[in-house]
Amino acid sequence: MQVELYVENCFDESPPYLPLNLGEAEIPIAAETWSTWFRRWLEILQAELYQKSIYEIGLRLTDDAEIQALNAQYRHQDKPTDVLSFATLEVDFPQSQEISGAMPLYLGDIVISVDMAKRQAQQQGHSLATELAWLAAHGLLHLLGWDHPDEETEMRMLKQQGILLKAIGILIDIE
Known part of the structure; x- marks a missing residue:
């Protein structure tokens, strides 16, 4: 399986595959x-995916101001948030010839506020890298149709995030 990840950094114009700088941090x-x-x-x-060998995802690392503007525009909540996901496919979208072809399947975009991630990492007592991974995993689950409208589905989603982080060597306590 191949993943083509497009990392964008709103703080400078560096190419997407270089280490990202956000001002001083x-x-x-x-x-x-x-x-x-x-x-x-x-x-x-994989069981939740369209069967492809190449997937594309956009990841944008931004600040509170930009994510607040996006949150206001798309969710009608005029406040910053930690992560937003913009899925390109409907959850129950039937596989078509176009999807099953040789082209990569674009799953959507994940936008993370690094400002918010820094604050949350400090509150949780873990590193910024851990918080960014947590938020990226959360965003990916949303791209794949996961949601958390109630406590039961939220716990299921949090547990899945824990499984994803454990798979990359990051351990987080889910309470």
């Missing part, structure tokens, strides 16, 4: 690491 995760993580996660979640 460097993102502690290289683009190759992101790609490895997403590939591993998609292998674990």
Whole structure:
């Protein structure tokens, strides 16, 4: 399985496959690491995927101001949030010839506020890298149709995030 990950950083115009800098704070995760993580996660979640050998995902690392604007525009909530996901396919979308062809399947975009991730990492007592991985896993599950409208589905989703993080060597306590 191959994952083509497009990492965008709203703070500078560097190419997407270089280490990302957010002003004074460097993102502690290289683009190759992101790609490895997403590939591993998609292998674990393969039963929920359209059967393809190549998947594409957009990942944008941004600040509170940009994510607040996106949250207001698309969710009508004028406040910053930690992660937004923009799926390209409907959950029960039937496989078509176009999807099953040789082209990569674009799953959608994940947008993460690094500002929010820093605050949450500090509150949770873990590293920024751990928080960014947690939020990326959460965003990926949303791209694949997971949601958490109630406590039961939220716990199921949190447990799945824990499984995904454990698969890449990050251990988080889910309570």
